[in-house]
Amino acid sequence: MNRKLFGIVCLAGFVGVFVYASATNAPLPAETGRWEQSVLPDGIKISLVSNKTNFFLGENILLFYRIENTGSKPFNISVGGDYRGSSRAGRFKVTAISATGNQVADPTPVTMNFGGMMPNSEIKPGDVWFENVYVLKYCYFEEPGTYTIRVFHDLGFGKKYDAEPREVSMKIELRAPTEEQARAILVTAENAKPYYGNTWGQKGEARLDYYDIRYPAFLPALIERARNGNQDALAGIASIRTLDATRALVNLLGYTNTAFALQAATHLEVRLPHSTNEFQGPWGEINKQSFVGNAWDEKLGLPVRDFSLQLLKSTNRSDLLVASALLKRIGTQREAPSLLKALEFAVIQTNAEFLADIRYPPPIRVCDSLLGTAMTINSNLNVSAGNIQTPGQALLFIAKHGGSGRVLTKKDEATFAKFLNHPLAYVRMKALESLPNEITASLTEIVTKCMTDPNVAVQNYAFAAAKRMQEPQHVEIALAVLKSSGDQWLRWAAQDIAMKYGARYECAMAWASRLRASGGAVDGAAGDAMDRLFRILIGPNARNLSVSLDVPKNTPDAEKLWNRWEEFLTANKDKIEAGYEFQPNELPAANLGLRF
Numbered sequence: 001m002n003r004k005l006f007g008i009v010c011l012a013g014f015v016g017v018f019v020y021a022s023a024t025n026a027p028l029p030a031e032t033g034r035w036e037q038s039v040l041p042d043g044i045k046i047s048l049v050s051n052k053t054n055f056f057l058g059e060n061i062l063l064f065y066r067i068e069n070t071g072s073k074p075f076n077i078s079v080g081g082d083y084r085g086s087s088r089a090g091r092f093k094v095t096a097i098s099a100t101g102n103q104v105a106d107p108t109p110v111t112m113n114f115g116g117m118m119p120n121s122e123i124k125p126g127d128v129w130f131e132n133v134y135v136l137k138y139c140y141f142e143e144p145g146t147y148t149i150r151v152f153h154d155l156g157f158g159k160k161y162d163a164e165p166r167e168v169s170m171k172i173e174l175r176a177p178t179e180e181q182a183r184a185i186l187v188t189a190e191n192a193k194p195y196y197g198n199t200w201g202q203k204g205e206a207r208l209d210y211y212d213i214r215y216p217a218f219l220p221a222l223i224e225r226a227r228n229g230n231q232d233a234l235a236g237i238a239s240i241r242t243l244d245a246t247r248a249l250v251n252l253l254g255y256t257n258t259a260f261a262l263q264a265a266t267h268l269e270v271r272l273p274h275s276t277n278e279f280q281g282p283w284g285e286i287n288k289q290s291f292v293g294n295a296w297d298e299k300l301g302l303p304v305r306d307f308s309l310q311l312l313k314s315t316n317r318s319d320l321l322v323a324s325a326l327l328k329r330i331g332t333q334r335e336a337p338s339l340l341k342a343l344e345f346a347v348i349q350t351n352a353e354f355l356a357d358i359r360y361p362p363p364i365r366v367c368d369s370l371l372g373t374a375m376t377i378n379s380n381l382n383v384s385a386g387n388i389q390t391p392g393q394a395l396l397f398i399a400k401h402g403g404s405g406r407v408l409t410k411k412d413e414a415t416f417a418k419f420l421n422h423p424l425a426y427v428r429m430k431a432l433e434s435l436p437n438e439i440t441a442s443l444t445e446i447v448t449k450c451m452t453d454p455n456v457a458v459q460n461y462a463f464a465a466a467k468r469m470q471e472p473q474h475v476e477i478a479l480a481v482l483k484s485s486g487d488q489w490l491r492w493a494a495q496d497i498a499m500k501y502g503a504r505y506e507c508a509m510a511w512a513s514r515l516r517a518s519g520g521a522v523d524g525a526a527g528d529a530m531d532r533l534f535r536i537l538i539g540p541n542a543r544n545l546s547v548s549l550d551v552p553k554n555t556p557d558a559e560k561l562w563n564r565w566e567e568f569l570t571a572n573k574d575k576i577e578a579g580y581e582f583q584p585n586e587l588p589a590a591n592l593g594l595r596f
């Protein structure tokens with residue numbers, strides 16, 4: 001199957017990913033631009049326009065980045081590919097400067113970008129293309145006044161230069177609304193006709209963005225609406241970074257609709273006291289920008305803790321997660337027993353909601369959250385090996401005695417061995433995950449056994465531990481798993497183990513076997529197999545290359561592709577075993593379903 005999409009799916013931040021082709025195969029523009037040129041086309045004219053220039057603080061500010069072709073030939077621009085995982089289009093650079101020369105703060109200076117669709121964006125002579133610029137996503141306005149908005153987009157022509165026609169600006173005026181004016185803005189928004197978005201290249205329509213209201217004058221009207229269960233109003237309250245807004249959220253915990261009260265609770269965690277240590281490390285800046293400072297009063301703690309205790313009696317995983325997150329910030333010794341009771345409940349659950357925690361890579365696990373919060377409240381929590389009677393106590397022992405930097409005593413080793421044979425997959429998984437860096441001889445056999453565990457998450461963590469071991473017998477297990485597993489992460493881990501012991505050719509043949517049709521249908525791992533085969537043959541340089549995959553779409557095509565790969569691998573067995581790294585032009589790419 002030649003995977004095609006309208007436009008281009010671009011995965012930003014990944015180099016050498018496989019781009020499934022459309023009009024062009026192109027990563028996000030680098031310094032030379034998408035078409036390896038930095039010169040703007042003749043006739044391109046860029047401006048910043050708006051339907052109005054006067055706004056109230058709290059209103060949605062929508063400007064239009066206007067690209068016009070005044071020339072005699074069509075040209076292409078590059079937009080999109082920059083919004084997945086983010087609240088805004090990342091390729092836009094938007095700033096606001098006040099009349100006094102101060103730059104307005106960016107509400108989310110650190111953003112994630114997992115790419116997104118990129119349209120076919122040819123602009124013909126005389127045509128105009130609009131890109132919507134939602135200014136509040138880039139600028140946190142707190143005061144009324146006159147502001148100069150500057151907007152830049154690379155458009156596929158590389159980095160920004162000093163004299164830059166792609167950077168355009170306009171002035172807007174912001175006024176502070178009264179409470180009555182704020183109420184009128186909400187009424188207008190509620191009565192507006194439904195709007196479901198615009199076609200790419202055309203002007204959008206401004207609608208109130210409740211997540212970006214931010215201005216306190218809206219709070220009284222929002223509280224009135226939230227008391228009636230209005231979810232937009234709840235989002236609006238959460239956008240206001242004041243103590244009064246926090247107080248409103250706490251009051252909503254008593255709302256009769258428990259689901260709505262739970263939503264109010266989820267907005268409270270970022271307003272509770274945070275340690276500055278949480279603002280360090282790779283996620284520190286993201287955590288910091290989400291934190292709402294100076295918006296908490298300890299007098300509000302008791303109703304939040306009481307609400308959390310009620311959540312801990314729930315049988316819903318999401319309720320337990322919310323409770324543990326809140327109590328981690330403001331919990332007391334009073335709540336510790338309830339956290340441990342909820343832990344004992346959660347660890348033995350076998351429904352899909354809780355079983356979803358038993359997977360690799362690790363999600364935010366409810367048992368980890370409950371135990372972590374209990375240990376934060378009471379750092380002296382512990383249990384001796386001889387007193388372990390419940391699965392929750394087993395998890396406590398693992399948390400207190402395990403870890404990558406730990407050295408297990410002989411008694412600890414024996415206890416961990418029991419946990420690796422525990423009837424609950426969650427306990428086996430946590431024991432494997434918490435093993436020290438150096439796996440002792442007494443645990444080698446049981447870790448090896450876990451590599452074929454019936455639970456795929458347990459297998460994944462067993463393979464992770466096996467990477468730190470020297471056991472050539474693991475090769476055969478890895479190759480068998482590679483040929484049969486339906487889990488992508490486990491297949492990748494199996495490849496790592498096989499390659500670790502030099503089974504490069506056998507590993508390639510195992511991947512090639514995934515190309516064959518199974519049970520009358522093409523194996524779902526076929527695309528992954530082609531990707532991995534390419535990487536094995538090319539070596540480290542594969543990360544610098546892009547390739548399209550012609551994945552077989554039916555049984556006859558799958559069998560033919562498998563035969564061609566088997567023939568190529570067999571003919572080049574000696575080279576592959578010797579570690580030879582092929583150049584792309586040495587591969588019969590078309591014959592192997594690859595297109596560079």
